[in-house]
Each structure stands twice: as C-alpha cells, then as structure tokens.
Amino acid sequence: MNLTGEILILTGPPGSGKTTAAQALAREPGSPKVHLHSDDFWHVIKNGAIAPYLPEAHDQNAVVVDVLAQAAAGYASGGYFVIVDGIIGPWFLAAFRRIQATIHYVVLRPALDEAIRRCRDRGGDTLTDPGTITELHRQFSSLGLLERHILPVAAQSRKDTLDAVAKAVRSGDFHLSR
Helix, strand or coil: CCCCCCEEEEEEECCCCHHHHHHHHHCCCCCCCEEEEEHHHHHHHHHHCCCCCCHHHHHHHHHHHHHHHHHHHHHHHCCCEEEECCCCHEEEEEHHCCCCCEEEEEEEEEEEHHHHHHHHHHHCCCCCCCHHHHHHHHHHHHHHHHHEEEEEEECCCCHHHHHHHHHHHHCCCCEECC
C-alpha cells in the first residue's frame, strides 16, 4: 500500500482496537510510515493536565489536537503515510481539515461490552472506568454525515480488523471532506 503524504485518522471509543491496528498497519510494507499515538500528546503535559474525557479539558484538548494535526501535516509533507490513532471525534476534525493532504477518517465501532472488557484486560495505566468508556462509546454511536466512516469491529479478530482498515483506506471511500 503506497500512501505517501496521506494521513489516516484511526479512531473510535476506548477498546476498539485503534492502537493494535495502527501498530500493525505501520509495519506493513509500502510507503514509509509514521504512527502518531495521540495519547502520547496528552501525556507530555506534566503540570496542569486535565483528563481529556472531562468537560473542563476542552481548551487543553483543542491545543493538543492542534499540535497533533500539525505533527501529522509535517510528516505527511515529508513523504510519510501518517497513522494518527486516538479518540479523534468529529468535534476535533477542524484542525485536520486545514491540512493540504488526503485524509482518511476511519471510525472503529466495537460492541460496548467488548470495549469495556478490552479496556479492563489490557491493564496498566489505561482507562478502565465503565462509565467513562460507556460515555465515550456513546459519543461515537451516531455520527450523522460521518456515519459512512464507521467500520463495525464487534467480535472481529485483530487480523480481521487490520484487513478491514487496510481495505477501507485502499477503497478511497473514507476520505474526509474539507
């Protein structure tokens, strides 16, 4: 898959398989690739960080997504296929729409119980609160005009999800309009 200079925003609620698919896709042969894990952009805030899923984090989140979009644009203009993985809902897309590159927007949609189980199973310093996961899942449950960007991934294997994402990108059907 040669997608030099293009950007894939791979998103969905926690536990949808974004990072797993992004890491696998970044290792695929073809164009040079960069994987930008959006959580890393929040974790660099060392003093005054607000959990990004809280309503009072709005201004912080706008700054972080703007920086993330600028990093993606920089890598894309340098000839890389950029895979941005994170919770990038429609409310954050303005920063990416300003980029002069082809942008693919793919939303992974797992079943809620599966998302909660995956988050609990992965352990570490990750989101495990079922209430927060449920709310983030709800935010991706009805995307209006962006509903065509949904890939249902309920009960799919990692390989099936990766294959579905690769097929979606190759199809050109998941381009984000400006």
